[in-house]
Amino acid sequence: MSRPAEVSDVSDVLAIDSLLSFEELAVREKVRDFTRQRIRPGIAEWFDEGVFPLDLAPELGELGVLGMQLEGYGCPGRSAVEYGLAAMELEAGDSGIRTFVSVQGSLAMTAIHLWGSQDQKQQWLPRMAAGEAIGCFALTEPTAGSDPAAMQTFARRDGSGEDAGWILDGAKRWIGLASVADIMVVWAMTDDGVRGFLVPAGTAGVTAAPIRQKLSMRASIQCDITFDGVRLGPEALLPAARGLRGPFSCLNEARYGIAWGAMGAARDSYEAALRYAQERLQFSKPLAGYQLTQEKLVNMLLEIQKGTLLALQLGRLKDAGQLRPEQISLGKLNNVREAIAIAREARTILGGNGITLDYSPLRHAANLESVRTYEGTDEVHTLVLGQHITGLAAFR
Secondary structure (H helix, E strand, C coil), X not given: CCCCCCHHHXXXXXXXXXXXXXXXXXXXXXXXHHHHHHHHHHHHHHHHHCCCCCCHXXXXXXXXXXXXXXXXXXXXXCCHHHHHHHHHHHHHHCHHHHHHHHHHHHHHHHHHHHHCCHHHHHHHHHHHHCCCCCEEEECCECCECCCHHHCCCEEEEECCCCCCEEEEEEEEEEEECHHHCCEEEEEEEECCEEEEEEEECCCCCEEEEECCCCCCCCCCCEEEEEEEEEEECHHHECCCCCCCHHHHHHHHHHHHHHHHHHHHHHHHHHHHHHHHHHXXXXXXXXXXXXXXXXHHHHHHHHHHHHHHHHHHHHHHHHHCCCCCHXXXXXXXXXXXXXXXXXXXXXXXXXXXXXXXXXXXXXHHHHHHHHHHHCCCCHHHHHHHHHHHHHCCCCCC
16 A cells, blocks of 8 residues: 555554554555544644534544444444544544544444434434534533432433423533534433433523633533423433443443544654654754654653554454453553653653644643543543452442
């Protein structure tokens, strides 16, 4: 497959590309080209102005990355590894763009695909896969982030019998895409435990307000949502979702993609620093010619190569139907933590220029603070792994 040589070509010391099939490489190059042509030229402006370019939604649908790993209903049905490679390339552009794909596909579409009725799937999934309809996933609350079992949003029965609807009250926070969503997947406590509901845009009693003045994920949309006596028909219920297994199954899909995506942000930060070090002269020779700079670059590369191998192993396990939650926690915890360290170290090579949006590392570092927090904090994933290796739960 012919393509221009890039920094990553000489940085793949372990020849990880040799572990990928022709089809997987083709998906990666297609998404890499999209990122180069459609994300990189505008991302500094989008981040600076705090906007998400909604016109990308149908383009991402045409690219085939929305609900990429889902089968049927207009979804691409690609492998887990192919989805991971796409997430890596999109986040090399910006975490906010990969987050859009994750919220749309791994969270909202997966919830409908796994737990929805045939009517719900046919109504929403084809349009969402094409980027014609946008979804959001409303789980986190102002007082319930890492402990969703403590959610206070409540749905009570409105009437009796099979035709009874629901009345929804409560609040959600940090909900991606909520203010522009055509359909909200909302998780609420009921007398029968946690259930999922589909709430269409424009439903009376629903208010979604974007969170302003963010220091991270600025080219993305996160919102506060309030539900005030929202009346829903019986068709709003996701019939197969009962208990926290419903939202957790979707969160694991998103966490898997993050393990790949974080390595995209790390790789882009490293490549920006390497290019700069090769061109920037200090004391009459390139920065790259100094031992301290080379040590920084080598340490970055070590973690990127290891983290990419980790993500690939998770993808192979997922494609084989063998991926377990503690393995996903290991990938998310390690790769995001290392990616932040790489982005920050890359910024030091850029010197003062690195604090401008002319260069990507500090933007990636800021974004990764959000990625480190959502879909399970470091502490939560540490305790998941701690329970796995000790057999003792230490969450409370």
